[in-house]
Amino acid sequence: MAIATGGFDSPRYGAASLADLAPSVLASLGVPRETNRLGLGPAQRACVLLVDGLGWEALLANAVHAPFLSSLAGSDSPFTAGFPTTTATSLTSLGTGAPPGSHGVFGYQVAVPGEDRILNSLRWSPDIDPEAWQPHRTIYERARAAGVATAYVASGAFEGGGFTRASARGAQYRPAEDIDELAAEAEAALRECGYVFVYHSVLDTIGHVAGVDSDRWREHLSRVDRLAERLATALPPGGALYVTADHGMVDVAVEDRVDVEEPAELSTGVRVLAGEPRMRQIYTRPGAEADVLAAWTEWLADRATVLPRADAVRRGWFGQVDAALLPRIGDVLALAHGSTALIAPTAEPAGSALLGQHGSLTTAELYVPLLRVDPLA
Secondary structure, eight states, rough: OOTTTTOOOOOOOOSSSSHHHHEEEEEHOOOOOOOOOOOOOSSEEEEEEETOOHHHHHHHHHHHGOOOHHHTTTTOEEEEESOSSSSSHHHHHHHHHHOOHHHHSSSSEETTSSSEEETTTOOOOTOOOOOHSSSSSOHEEEEEEEEOOEEEEEEEEGTTTTHHHHHHHTTTEEEOSSSHHHHHHHHHHHHHOEEEEEEEEEEHHHHHOOOOSSHHHHHHHHHHHHHHHHHHHOOTTTTTEEOOOOOEEOOOOOGGEEESOHHHHHTTEEEEHHHHHHHHEEEOOOOHHHHHHHHHHHHGGEEEEEHHHHHHHTTTTTSSSSSSGGGSSSSEEEEETTTTTEEEEOOOOOTTOOEEEOOSOHHHEEEEEEEOOOOOO
C-alpha cells in the first residue's frame, strides 16, 4: 500500500475499499452491470455485517476475545475505509458502491455550500433533500431493479431518517434494538432476501466513551464475535457472509486534546469549522485561505498534517471528486497525527470529551477487516 504524506496510508479505491464491497457482492449474486473488483465467488444469498468501529488493528490486538472472527482473518490483508474515516462517509460508500468524491458525503459535519451553517450527516437537516444531496442509485435500488430483494437490519432509530434515505434507500428496513434482535431479524431476512445488510453500532459507542483499550470494549467484542458466528451458522445453502467495519479508532488522552477554538490565530479568517476532532474541515472567508493554512500549519506543527483542499483531492484521498461537489470539502483540512484530537469544546462539548476518536488516515483508523465465510454447499 502506498504511504501518503504525514505517515498516513491511503484508501485503496478500486481494489480493496468499502466502495468496492457491495458492487462485488451484487456481482457475485448475478446482478448485471455490477463489477466484482474483489473477485468474490458466486453466491445465492449474501449477508454483510458491518460492525461500527471495529478496526483491523484492534481486532488483531484482541484476537483472544474474538476467536471466530480471528479464525477468518488468516493471512488476509486489511481492507480500507474511505476518507474521512467516519461512519457517514463509509456507510454511504458501502450503500452506493462509490468513493466519497462521487457520492459527496464528505464526513460527519460539512458546511452547506454557500451558507455559514453545518450539515450533520448523521442527524441531517429537514430542509435538505437527502436524495438531491446524494442522487446516485443505491446498491439496494440496483439490486431491486434486477429482481434481488434486499433488507437493512439496524436500530429503528435510523429508519426513515435523512441519512438513511441518502445512503440506503430502496432496502426493506427491519428494525432491531439489541444484538439478539439483530441476529434474529438477520436470520429471518436471509430466508427471504438475496442481499442482507446488518449494521451494529454499539461497539463504536463503547469505544467513544470507554476507549478501544478498555475491558468494556473487549467484552462487547466477544458479543460481536458470537453474533458473527451465529449469522455464519444461519446462512442458507449457497450463502456467503462478509464482516467488515466503517473505520477503526484511537484513544485520545486528555493531554493530547488540542483546543482549536481558543487561539485567536486559528479563528482569524475562518468562516465555518466542521469535520470532527481527528479530521477538521476549515471553510475560509474569501481571500483568507493562505493565511488560515499558514496559521494552522504553524500552530499544530507536528500534531497534524494541514493542507489545502486541492492537495487532498490531488492525492486521491476522496477518490475522483466531481467538480460540483468540491465546495462541500473544507478549503483547509487538518488531519490529526498519533493520538491527537483537535477539539472544539464550545461548539462540540460532547464530541470533544470523547475518549475514542476517528476520522484521520492513521492505519488504526483506516484499516478495517473484510472477513469472509464462503458459500455453503
